[in-house]
């Protein structure tokens with residue numbers, strides 16, 4: 519249930535409502551906007567007592583939360599959230615590009631990649647240390663050694679790093695080395711892992727499960743917020759369908775839908791979403807056009823030698839081309855739209871362009 523306070527409700531009236539929500543057996547979650555305050559009653563309690571708050575002073579109305587997810591819902595928090603990963607804001611007016619190899623394979627491989635992706639305009643570095651592989655005979659990741667290499671690459675390049683955590687037993691160790699923890703697609707509904715990550719003060723990148731509906735994905739995010747960690751970024755990475763030409767079917771509409779339903783930032787992973795180098799550029803542009811707050815792209819110094827996900831990894835030149843190609847939408851947009859970016863998406867125009875990465879002088883001012 520949501521208690522919408524009237525414009526100009528006093529602090530005393532707001533505190534009273536919070537107190538009554540607690541008394542009714544719910545957890546109060548307060549969102550303060552510029553003109554209005556919303557008090558959400560989350561959990562299970564005595565619903566009729568919340569409904570009765572309609573008559574309390576300073577209350578505009580009481581409405582039900584339409585969706586099963588609550589804290590991730592835009593109904594509870596209408597304004598978009600920004601998640602900061604060691605200084606890099608995800609969800610603000612620029613597309614954050616996270617790039618790097620599927621797996622960390624060696625010090626040289628990662629340092630070279632960090633340098634190349636930074637030069638091309640990436641704001642964060644990725645690399646797997648613990649790999650979820652379909653076959654137990656495939657490369658499983660370098661573990662702790664990879665974490666150390668990731669940290670070194672981060673210090674040298676200045677790029678914060680994200681890496682996957684597969685099990686609760688690895689959480690503490692990974693937290694020592696990574697700026698953000700990735701929950702991989704296969705673990706989206708590992709509820710024990712989600713509950714553990716909810717207790718951290720670390721941003722989480724939550725990938726959509728290969729067979730998960732958008733609702734299930736948002737409910738997985740709800741575990742993190744309900745447990746106390748609201749630093750969550752959602753990542754669409756393609757789902758299983760009958761199509762076999764692509765590795766997964768990248769669900770473009772889900773990017774826009776998740777941003778409609780939730781205030782959390784949403785990024786797109788065209789690498790796992792397609793499985794094909796040749797499609798990364800087009801799908802990246804499409805994702806940005808529907809409002810993605812960022813992109814996760816696999817880059818390897820020599821994809822043909824990659825120990826995992828070579829066919830979908832870009833080499834350095836390919837990555838630079840994709841970054842440059844993000845300029846292309848300007849050509850097909852009508853003149854008046856050239857000056858619009860996030861504001862346009864927020865107004866519901868559906869098409870928006872934003873700066874790709876202002877930290878790289880080469881890219882600044884593209885969209886202005």
Ligand code: PEP
Nearest residue numbers: 620702703704725755790
């Ligand atoms: C990855 O990011 O390398 C990865 C394994 O992703 P996903 O969980 O989306 O398959």
Ligand code: MN
Nearest residue numbers: 620816826827
């Ligand atoms: Mn991969």
